[in-house]
Structure formats: C-alpha cells, structure tokens
Amino acid sequence: MLSLGIETSCDETAVALVRDGRLVGQKLATQIDVHAVFGGVVPEIASREHLRVLPVLYRELMQDTGIDPSEIDVVSVARGPGLLGALLVGVSFAKALSVSLGTRLVGVNHLWAHLLAPGLEQELRFPALGLLVSGGHTHTYRIDSSTQFELLGRTLDDAAGEAFDKVAKLLNFPYPGGRFIDELGRGVAPDTGLFPRAFIDTPSLDFSFSGLKTAVANYIQAHPELVLDEMGNIESVARMPRERRDLIATVCASFNWSVADTLRIKVERALKQTGKVKSIIVAGGVAANSMVRTVMQELAESRNIDLVLPGLQLCTDNGSMIAYAGGLLAGQGYCHGLDLEAIPRGRVVPLDWRECRG
CATH class of the missing domain: 3.30.420.40 (ATPase, nucleotide binding domain)
Structure with a gap:
C-alpha cells in the first residue's frame, strides 16, 4: 500500500510517501526563519506559507521519487490538533487530491502519529x-x-x-x-x-x-x-x-x-x-x-x-509519520469522507473513521 502523507498542523509543511510501512521519499519546508522575527508562530503567516509551498513540495516529491500519482492508494492528512487555518490548508489539499485521483482519504490524529512514527524504524x-x-x-x-x-x-x-x-x-x-x-x-x-x-x-x-x-x-x-x-x-x-x-x-x-x-x-x-x-x-x-x-x-x-x-528526524513534525499512520488505518479498512473536519488544538479529535474496503 502506498500512502501519501500531508502535514500542515503548525509551522512545518511536509509531504511524504510510505509504502508498506517503509519511507519512499519526503519533502519538508520549515517556517522557523519566518516566525523567529516574532518570537513564536503567527497563525495567519503559517497558513499562508502552507498555501504557498504545499503544491510545490507535492510536485517535487512525485518528481524525485518517480512515482505516478495514480499509484497512490491513500491520501493521509493531519487533521488535528493544531492551528485551524494551517490544518485547513492541508485538509483541503488532501480532499482535492483524493477526489482527483479517485483514492481513499484518511484523516490522521497528529498526536497519535508522533507516537507511531518510530514504527518506521523499528517494531512497535x-x-x-x-x-x-x-x-x-x-x-x-x-x-x-x-x-x-x-x-x-x-x-x-x-x-x-x-x-x-x-x-x-x-x-x-x-x-x-x-x-x-x-x-x-x-x-x-x-x-x-x-x-x-x-x-x-x-x-x-x-x-x-x-x-x-x-x-x-x-x-x-x-x-x-x-x-x-x-x-x-x-x-x-x-x-x-x-x-x-x-x-x-x-x-x-x-x-x-x-x-x-x-x-x-x-x-x-x-x-x-x-x-x-x-x-x-x-x-x-x-x-x-x-x-x-x-x-x-x-x-x-x-x-x-x-x-x-524515534530518530531525531522523526521527533519534529514531518510527513512520513502522517503517511505511516494513515497507511495503518487504511490497511485496517478505514477511511474518511469529504466531510472530514480539521480539529483545532483544545478539541478532541473524533474517532469517526468508517469502513472503506477496496
């Protein structure tokens, strides 16, 4: 199973491809220099940066890995918790991609994905x-x-x-x-x-x-x-x-x-x-x-x-952990519909998967 992961929950824009639990490729753009001027993350600026760089990272990932988008089995996206505006950029992109490719959509709990991320390197x-x-x-x-x-x-x-x-x-x-x-x-x-x-x-x-x-x-x-x-x-x-x-x-x-x-x-x-x-x-x-x-x-x-x-590269926000967690959910037959919501920090991410075989 080939899972595309999309991460835009805070100030890192990241995409990755994971096939059967192993990383194929990833791209990441950090906003540290942008927000350092303000001494912390500015939500509006973060959202605009995600909107600007996410399509570019996706194209670069597909080009560098040589994978055709039609090969993607599931589009996995961080749905929360995080900055609402930032999350909406990733969720909207994932929905559009899922529709255009005719493939499954899975919303991933960002926090759970962090804890599952070491599974990319070792058995959990x-x-x-x-x-x-x-x-x-x-x-x-x-x-x-x-x-x-x-x-x-x-x-x-x-x-x-x-x-x-x-x-x-x-x-x-x-x-x-x-x-x-x-x-x-x-x-x-x-x-x-x-x-x-x-x-x-x-x-x-x-x-x-x-x-x-x-x-x-x-x-x-x-x-x-x-x-x-x-x-x-x-x-x-x-x-x-x-x-x-x-x-x-x-x-x-x-x-x-x-x-x-x-x-x-x-x-x-x-x-x-x-x-x-x-x-x-x-x-x-x-x-x-x-x-x-x-x-x-x-x-x-x-x-x-x-x-x-996790390895140090998996500690920070990244697309590979989203792709991996989404692949695990899809492998168990779960997915989301286009009514998938982005969940801001402070709200519980619901367990609203539905069975979606095939």
Missing part, C-alpha cells in the same frame, strides 16, 4: 505506555494498538516544549530556543534544588509547567547577567567570560533536569496505574532532548521495559 510492541512531549502537548497514553489510545494524562497549561521555548526567549535565544538550552546544559551537572519539579505533589497524571516557567523567569529577573546582551546562539555564549558562561550553562542544565525528572515521575506513576506494558514510546519534539532521552532510558531499564525512541 503493544501494549505500550506512550509519552508525547512537544511544543503544544505533553500527554501520556496507554496504547493497545495503532488505533487504540487511552489518554492518561494531559497538558493543563504550558506544555514542556512551550516552557523550553519561553525560557530560551527569556535568555534571549532565538525561536525555537529549546535546542539551545539542551546544548548548553549538556554535560553540565544540574543544581537539582534550583528549580521546582512542576505539579508532582498530587496523584494526577496531568502536566503543568507554568509554575516551573515562572520560577525560572523570577530567577532570571534576579540575575540579569544570565540574559544575552544581543539575541545569540551557542557561539555567542562560548565567547563570554567563563564565570558568566558557567552560570548560564548551570541554569540550562537545572531547568532541563526539572523538566526531565517531572516527566520521569509522571511516566513512572502512569506505569503503576495502567498495568503491564511491553514498551515505553517517547515521541514529539522534546523527545530529541538529550536529558529526556537519558532519563527515560534509565527508567525503562529499571523497569526492564523496552524503550522506543
């Missing part, structure tokens, strides 16, 4: 405990199959990735700044008493990182020498006097640890509540964070459970 073993850590969501799931996800814990306010980017902005790093915090804190001993671990003193499996973000903001306000004089990067920090450089690195490592250990506590709690699982799947943009990966590896080993981590 169910039941699994899934941890999705991204800019907009920090969720845990019990996953019994590629179509059976039970939400255990969710983001109440700031997601982990959002907290990373906001703290980076306070330090005067460009958007998206989470990777700078990871790089600066790598190999540095964290001060585990410097910042709190957010929302861990209740039995809830939900996540809240607003308190941690506020604690870091207050600390930075009290120590203005932490803020870069001009918007900078790793190289600009490396040129600083050693004392100031070490202080910034310690703050980054300590914040990193507070997030990672909070995730560990919540995942460990979820493992106790959800029953026996065969693996832990960690996915989303923050799954690329080195400390998060290390902490999750240690947790999995202590529990004698397999840890499934």
Whole structure:
C-alpha cells in the first residue's frame, strides 16, 4: 500500500510517501526563519506559507521519487490538533487530491502519529505506555494498538516544549530556543534544588509547567547577567567570560533536569496505574532532548521495559509519520469522507473513521 502523507498542523509543511510501512521519499519546508522575527508562530503567516509551498513540495516529491500519482492508494492528512487555518490548508489539499485521483482519504490524529512514527524504524510492541512531549502537548497514553489510545494524562497549561521555548526567549535565544538550552546544559551537572519539579505533589497524571516557567523567569529577573546582551546562539555564549558562561550553562542544565525528572515521575506513576506494558514510546519534539532521552532510558531499564525512541528526524513534525499512520488505518479498512473536519488544538479529535474496503 502506498500512502501519501500531508502535514500542515503548525509551522512545518511536509509531504511524504510510505509504502508498506517503509519511507519512499519526503519533502519538508520549515517556517522557523519566518516566525523567529516574532518570537513564536503567527497563525495567519503559517497558513499562508502552507498555501504557498504545499503544491510545490507535492510536485517535487512525485518528481524525485518517480512515482505516478495514480499509484497512490491513500491520501493521509493531519487533521488535528493544531492551528485551524494551517490544518485547513492541508485538509483541503488532501480532499482535492483524493477526489482527483479517485483514492481513499484518511484523516490522521497528529498526536497519535508522533507516537507511531518510530514504527518506521523499528517494531512497535503493544501494549505500550506512550509519552508525547512537544511544543503544544505533553500527554501520556496507554496504547493497545495503532488505533487504540487511552489518554492518561494531559497538558493543563504550558506544555514542556512551550516552557523550553519561553525560557530560551527569556535568555534571549532565538525561536525555537529549546535546542539551545539542551546544548548548553549538556554535560553540565544540574543544581537539582534550583528549580521546582512542576505539579508532582498530587496523584494526577496531568502536566503543568507554568509554575516551573515562572520560577525560572523570577530567577532570571534576579540575575540579569544570565540574559544575552544581543539575541545569540551557542557561539555567542562560548565567547563570554567563563564565570558568566558557567552560570548560564548551570541554569540550562537545572531547568532541563526539572523538566526531565517531572516527566520521569509522571511516566513512572502512569506505569503503576495502567498495568503491564511491553514498551515505553517517547515521541514529539522534546523527545530529541538529550536529558529526556537519558532519563527515560534509565527508567525503562529499571523497569526492564523496552524503550522506543524515534530518530531525531522523526521527533519534529514531518510527513512520513502522517503517511505511516494513515497507511495503518487504511490497511485496517478505514477511511474518511469529504466531510472530514480539521480539529483545532483544545478539541478532541473524533474517532469517526468508517469502513472503506477496496
């Protein structure tokens, strides 16, 4: 089965072809430089950029792979959650393509696709405990199959990735700044008493990182020498006097640890509540964070459970995860009609597939 994946949920425009669970080709256009000027994603600009580049990426993908559009068995598209205007661009394009090719249409839950994405590289073993850590969501799931996800814990306010980017902005790093915090804190001993671990003193499996973000903001306000004089990067920090450089690195490592250990506590709690699982799947943009990966590896080993981590290229939004997840749904005989809705962030993506054989 050949599945075309279309991803336009936020600020990445991506298309990919996956045949029988293996990547054939992909194209991606990022909008980071466009939104960096504003310190975050501007929804209207994101939608216009998707509209501009999506048809171009699709043509380039078909040309580069040498595949004729008539060979496509299913058009898979991220239907949400995400920015509504951005999603509508992808969903509209997918519907038009499905009609013109006379092929099946499948709407894909963007969050589930992240957690299934490692299946492009390795076997997924169910039941699994899934941890999705991204800019907009920090969720845990019990996953019994590629179509059976039970939400255990969710983001109440700031997601982990959002907290990373906001703290980076306070330090005067460009958007998206989470990777700078990871790089600066790598190999540095964290001060585990410097910042709190957010929302861990209740039995809830939900996540809240607003308190941690506020604690870091207050600390930075009290120590203005932490803020870069001009918007900078790793190289600009490396040129600083050693004392100031070490202080910034310690703050980054300590914040990193507070997030990672909070995730560990919540995942460990979820493992106790959800029953026996065969693996832990960690996915989303923050799954690329080195400390998060290390902490999750240690947790999995202590529990004698397999840890499934996607390659770094699969952590961020991409078309291959949409193509893969859509192919799995279509392979089980599911599809959507042209009444497929785009679902913005804050609404639950409905399980409204219908049987569509042939």
